[in-house]
Amino acid sequence: MTEDPDELPPGLALSWGVQPVQRRGPKPALTIEQIVATGIEFGDRYGFEAISLQRIAGRLGVTTNAMYRYVRSKEELIVLVHDKAVGTPPELPDGWRAAAIAWVDALVKQYAERPWLLDVPIRGAPFTPNVLRWVEVMLAALDQTGLSQHDNLGCLVLLDGWARNYASLARQLGNSDNAPVQAEQVGRFLVPRLLAGDYPTVASLYLNAEYQDELDDDLEFGLARILDGIEVLIAKRP
Template sequence: MDASDDQPDPRPGTGAVPASVEAAWGLKPRPQKGPKRGLTLDGIVAAAVAVADAEGLEAASMGRVAKELGVSTMALYRYVATKDELVTLMVDGAFGPPEPLPEDAAADWRAGLRHWYQAIGAAMFAHPWAVAHVPSGGPPVTPNQLAALDQALYILRDTPLTEFEKVATALLVSNQVRAEVTIALAMGGNKDMERLMNEYSHFLLRVSAAGRLPHLRTAVEGGAFDEPDTEPPRNPSDYDEFAFGLERVLDGVQALIDARRPG
């Protein structure tokens, strides 16, 4: 085997990263003669996001986006190969670049990750159609995703964690906020959630009768399902109800940091 076989292929669009993502980074030549003056990848993504925000992701078909831009559907394929690639870029464009860190967030890793978590959550609530399409099965590749990751690594820069552990911590926190937002959106989508949760508690009491599911019954009787939050948070200041999950994640990171420090 030639040694060159072990090297990544530098040609655009030949690896795991879609050609449209490479184009978003400026790594792929843009069409020299577009079908309409002023048509750009950024413009296509912005138009698609506007449709999805107004009518949902299903409405943002290639044909609909082309119509919004006043071009043929085939014209879009000069910039984006598939609808899946477009969705990837839409999610990145919708969430946008990370918010600047406040001074205390830059000095205290725990405060910094709280701010980071809240900013991601606020962006997700602003574009709920995008939440289910946040990449979770692979590494981030788009410009804003990697900018957010870079910011998290900056927050963790002075900790004794290894570089692997810093990246893993950032992904852990981002997965936590995605899970919390998904639950909150589902709850907020039903205006009669309090009644439904009460019915669910009664259901659990019924199925846990006669000694079945004893630990679950103890949790129900202890109020685990009482007083549900019926409105999802809409901005960072509303995240107190999610504090338990986030703080336990941060506690785990703190324990690892403490274990890394001598003495």
């Protein structure tokens, strides 16, 4: 197995602490940790698009070209910043179902605190330490199900997808300046048209205040249905 950083995906070696061979010349003025911390600061303050080699170089007082002494590309920078910003998962409770609920809840809270993490491109299976730690703890909990490793990995992808989807929807609703569907002026306009236009089921939901922008208990409801489905899969295993 190679440990030559040039033969590995961007960020893989550096994320595991494997530094490139230092060439002769002046001692580096910066550290990877400084660069990554600055990238996270920009993400937290200004969003994902603000994380760039040029901006970080300006903040740290070096040229953009000098940044390439530390990272090979912007892609490598993003990989390192993402892994550090994700952090480590919480300790999960006993029982695969309780562990799944805690794991998804922690992910959703992480996305709420750092919504720019949702904008980080997904380019394949994770390979960095912190992201893999999230995978490790959930797979370890799913080992209790008696399912195959393949099925456990599929369950993890399903849980991760639900957390990301919910967090993304919550962010979009939170950023929306539009009037909510249950606003009084929206109701005055919409309800008569629903009743007259053959939308009886939607009209009933609307009149009972069930059709609205707020997510309410959608996270728990959707997650419970996913876990119920995993229960069925467990019951069907050979």
